[in-house]
Amino acid sequence: MAGFESDNFTGDHNLHFGYWDNPGDDWSLERAEERFTELMIEKLRAGREDRVLDVGCGMGTPAMRLAKATGSTVVGITVSHEQVKRAGIRAASEGLADRVSYQYADAAVLPFEDGSFDAVWALESIIHMPDRLQVLREMSRVVRPGGRIVLTDFFERAPVPEHKRPAVEKFYKNWVMGPMVTIDDYPRLVREAGLRLVEASDISEQVMKRTLEGIARRIGHDRDHIDDTLGSEMADDLDLSDLIEVWELGYLLVVAELPANDA
Template sequence: MSLDIRADAPLPEAVGQFYDRFVALDPEALASNMHYGYWESPDDRRSLEAAGDQLTDLLARKLELGPGRRVLDLGCGVGGPAIRLARTTGAEVVGITISHEQSRVGQALVEKEGMADLVTVAHGDAMELSYPAGSFDAVMALEAIEHMPDRRTVLSNIARVLRPSGRVALTDFFERAPVPAHKKQAVDDYFTKFMMTWVGQIDAYPGIVRDAGLRLCSLSDISEQTIRRTFQQMPRSVEDRSRKQMDDRNSSEMDQLGAAATGLVDVWELGYLLLVAERPGQ
């Protein structure tokens, strides 16, 4: 299975509408930006939220960020990771999301957190980046590229807006092994509910990175540190949030999303990768 454009991929507008609805479902807990977690070892007892911060920090280290650096955060949600990047590294972060509601709420969150001097959240489409060439020192795509119908186009756009020697760090799903028939429905349900495109093999990425005009720095399988414990904790986190903050109708919709994650706890064949690449030059 390749990483080319998928006939069954959701359109960007549909993904935006899904996240518009997600904002409406969960209006009080947006700052947490529920992301996948990263646990360094089986003994790491961090919560899902803390492990999600750790994954953000890992990408920041890979991007070699610091004061004076300008970062594009593709698929930034309501800006939680972007704010964390700016606070921990001193870098300027421009976040874009395909969701109008996320961009509205995200910019309000930035201002509430007193980070407007370093962070901007705006509406934008990674398939059609409008920034001039060489606008950014780094690009982060944390749990974003799987929503986009054509990874080749996204990576080519990233290469264009990066300055020479600029880096990109992204996460993506991939197929560690063929998913057996009795598990495939659970995987399909999850990808459908969360508006994601289906995955290919990790070996497809080096060629796509090269064709985009980037140089591969590292490509890591971080499944053992991320997947299973995220799917174990995500339904409980969703349930806690929905019971505290939502009416019965919205709570039921959120519970359905949590249940979709539960079905993937034992699907070890579904993997999670971390890719780092750079634009050649000095």
């Protein structure tokens, strides 16, 4: 949830990690967050006629970018009334109110008809949900046959050694994480949800270290303001610099699809 900034902790922007394609890319974290949304758009392959569900839409920034880039209609859901309100205001101010909407809903019980979306994505939100399989089942239910599902998740690349565990536990506690998974859990989860796995890629090298360094820089830069508004204990909780050396904590991109009826 890398989107905070000095005027407001949650900010009105992307609430996800960054993506740098190559080691030589010297983009800022803000640019890398945008690049990550672009990568998701490439993977989703939505078109003008498509209706897309954004599960865990945050402040609505990725949904608006998706709608602008593809012409598709996007419905974002979140469990924050404040996010629904602010994202809706932003979509209206950008002239997207007819194609981008946000509503309060829990991903575990989606308030949508079976097969009512052409595609579904969840950008860095399933990590906050206690039952991944239930959420995947709901995504599988609301997507049409042949439709794609793209999501990102954190995962354990290798067992975290004892001396690094406190940093990981702090992350899970303070950044509201569900249970940890490994990359090997995904083929089963996807299959049990009735989906076909297209891709499960370890993108940790493109995502983790530079995002964590960027967050540490942001906190350092805004520290006085964060201390004043949230208190120094909270500022300490948000600081993820301890994780920079924890290469065992990885980042995963998953693409799946609901088999077509004739498949």
